[in-house]
Amino acid sequence: MKHTIIAAACVLLAGPALAQSLGEKTGVNSALGVAPTTADFVKEVAVSDMFEIESSKLAEQKGNAQEKSFAQQMVTDHTKTSSELKALVGDGKVQATLPTALDSAHQSKLDKLKGATGKDFSSDFDSYQVNAHKDAVSLFERYANGGDTAALKDWAGKTLPALRHHLDMAQELGKAPSVGQSK
Secondary structure, three states, X not given: OHHHHHHHHHHHHHHHHXXXXXXXXXXXXXXXXXXXXXXXXXXXXXXXXXXXXXXXXXXXXXXXXXXXXXXXXXXXXXXXXXXHHHHXXXXXXXXXOOOOOOOHHHHHHHHXXXXXXXXXXXXXXXXXXXXXXXXXXXXXHHHHHHOXXXXXXXXXXXXXXXXXXXXXXXXXXXXXXXOOOOO
16 A cells, blocks of 8 residues: 555656646647746647658658648758757756657657648648647747746747748648649
8 A cells, every 4th residue: 555655646746747737738828828837848849840840751752842842941940940949958048858759649640641642641731730830839929928948938939930930831831733743
């Protein structure tokens, strides 16, 4: 009985350190406009960057001309933001742990893209990009306005214009006809 209580206490105490806060995970913070914690922000940005890079590499191979062009820009820009975030965490300005793999939700989306082709790939990729960039803009706005680490707040604010541009670009995916490929 004593071991069970100790084990339960360890799980309860370790839970917040290992996972996102419930408010971020459920979307409540976003709906209320509440700034994420530094740990949540870093985790979400890192996972988002990994997903953008990996899904865009697939689009460079499988997408139509418009998606390929968009994907090249996403790989370049999200590799840059990923490096900047790693530098902020690495030099001690930000106290957080960077995830090294996608979470299950993003991995599931990536797996779906890997198995899709043609119109199915385009439909999923385009939708994922719009939703991912809407989420990113919300996340960065909330942290830039109310985050608790000055260096990260500053970086979030400086990164926002590029993310807004990405969202605009993502919303145009699938609207223009592609030369040489049907959609």
